[in-house]
Amino acid sequence: MAKKTKTGKKVKKLATEKRRVRGKGGRSKNAYLYFSTAKRKEVLRATGIEDVPDNFAEAAKALSAAWAKLSSSQRRPYETCAALDRCRRDIEHLRGSKLKDHSNLQAVHSAVEALAKAAASAGAASAAVGLVEALEALDARLTNGARAACAVRGGAASAEAKAAGNGFGAQLGGRLAALLRKWAMAPQSQARPHKKAKVETAQRSTATSEGVKDELNDGMRSKFVGFLMRTAAQKVGHASFEVCRKIEQALFDQYGKDPKEYRRRARSLIHNLGAGDGNLLRQVLEGALPAARLVQLEAEDLAPEELKARRKQERERYFRSEVHLTAGPPKRKRDLFQPRQEPESQKESPKKPKPTPEEKEAAELVPMESESVSSPSSASSSSSMSSDDESEESVWEDDFGCLPLQDSGARGQSMQASSSSTAPAEDVAPRSKGALATLLQMGFDEKRAAGTLEATGGNVEKAIAALVRGSKSST
Structure with missing residues (x-):
């Protein structure tokens, strides 16, 4: 009724x-x-x-x-x-x-x-x-x-x-x-005293509640049926009055006590039934989707498949652009306030220090001597060097600056003796410590690095070559 x-x-x-x-x-x-x-x-x-x-x-x-x-x-x-x-x-x-x-x-x-x-x-x-x-x-x-x-x-x-x-x-x-x-000559009307705010508030709330109750009337329900019929006529070519009336009756039975929810779901149904390729509307008209089930669906369920796929892509793109899992979740709460450490591969290599005048002269003398003096030992050593050793030497020079140049044979021994005689005695210990620190930075074991340095007499190049050969033979 x-x-x-x-x-x-x-x-x-x-x-x-x-x-x-x-x-x-x-x-x-x-x-x-x-x-x-x-x-x-x-x-x-x-x-x-x-x-x-x-x-x-x-x-x-x-x-x-x-x-x-x-x-x-x-x-x-x-x-x-x-x-x-x-x-x-x-x-x-x-x-x-x-x-x-x-x-x-x-x-x-x-x-x-x-x-x-x-x-x-x-x-x-x-x-x-x-x-x-x-x-x-x-x-x-x-x-x-x-x-x-x-x-x-x-x-x-x-x-x-x-x-x-x-x-x-x-x-x-x-x-x-x-x-x-x-x-x-008419007298002016006198202003009446205002009523108390509490009484006005109560009257306003009562009027509002009565207005909300009276909002959902037969005219609004008939208008909703008319919108459904117009949507059906535009999509499939004929307005199914019985189906539209069943949809409205199911919506009223479910949400008739809440006019606000009734209007919200009515707008959602009109929009989604008329959107897309009309697949949802055809399911309703053919009876595959009952009216009682239709009015209970949310807006996300009523949306066309194309819109669902587009929304899914938007969510995935958002998570890919906003969420970056670099080093895993932190184990403790205080780790959240610590700055993120960059991986070793992204760290900048230390700048190459400028060579001293003595190192420049030594670097110029070594190529000249190597051209003038060609011994069997140097020839054999140069022929045995591979492309891997050359690449390793270039990496060492780029990463750790100009290392002390050493050569095999009598020339290397004479240069070592002259350098040891000219350098003061108190600089030997800091150099050995610096060489050991260099080897530790390259990832070698501390005991092996110290033993190799001692065996090579503090020569960093020989120690690195020996450690590399030892690691290759062990693998």
Whole structure:
């Protein structure tokens, strides 16, 4: 059974207002109607047309032609009468009472000004009488506060009252003057004390709850069925009334107690049934998806397959761009506040130190001696070097600067003796410590590195070569 609504009361109220307006002549006359009423006999006599019902069409054509021939000055009296009649219509449409709206007060003041302007026009007396009667009827519906708001400055002695008395005579002018005097002498309405805030809040909440209850009515349900039928007609070519009615009934049975949720799901159904390729709508029309199951689906389930795939791609792309798992999750909470350490491969290699003048001279002497002196041992050693050793030497030079150059044979021993004789004794220990630190930085074992350095007499190159050969042989 349908709920009782206020629709019947509203229709009855509107019908009452329409009857009241019709009874008072709600429509206003235009200037042509005033002209045809005043000049009808004269125009028909001039054109030789008899004023009978059979000649209605010819009479209308003759009046229209006569109106078209009039100049603007000749039309002005009829336009003045039409303006007065429009004011009468506006005044009759006012309910009266307090007249709080500014437009209502403006209509009253415009009517008084129109009477003053029309006083000098001939033939406007009949329209002026109707307007004064409308103002008197409005006064009967006004309160004292509304009468005071409608008052014209000067009252009965105002310029408008004097102009109306001079133009329309003492009788009509006196009626308007009496009305203006009454409005000017009306007492101002006193402001009423405001009610307590708690009472107002309670009333507002009660009105809101009643409004929410009355929002879900038969009109809204019928509108939802109409939207579903239009969507079905646009997608599949025919509007299935029975299926649409079942969908609405299932939605009302499920969420009828919550109008807000009902409207939200209704909008979602209309949008998703009309979106995409219409696969969801075809499933519903064919009966594969019952109406009771359809109204329970969420927006994500109702979305087309293309939209679901696109949303999935968006989520995956977001996680790929925002989430970076570099070194695994931290084990302790305090690790979250520590800066992330870069891997060894991304660390910048230390800058190569600038060679001293003595190292530059030694580097220049070694190639010259190697070219002038060619011993069997040096030839054999140079022939036995592989591309791996060359690459390793280049890496050593790039990573750790210019290492002390050593050569096999008597020349290497003489250079070692000369360097050891020239270097002070206290620099030997720091050099050995630096060589050991270099080997440890390269990843060699501390014990093996120390033993190899001791066996090679502190020569870093020989120690590195021996350690590399040992690691290759062990693998």
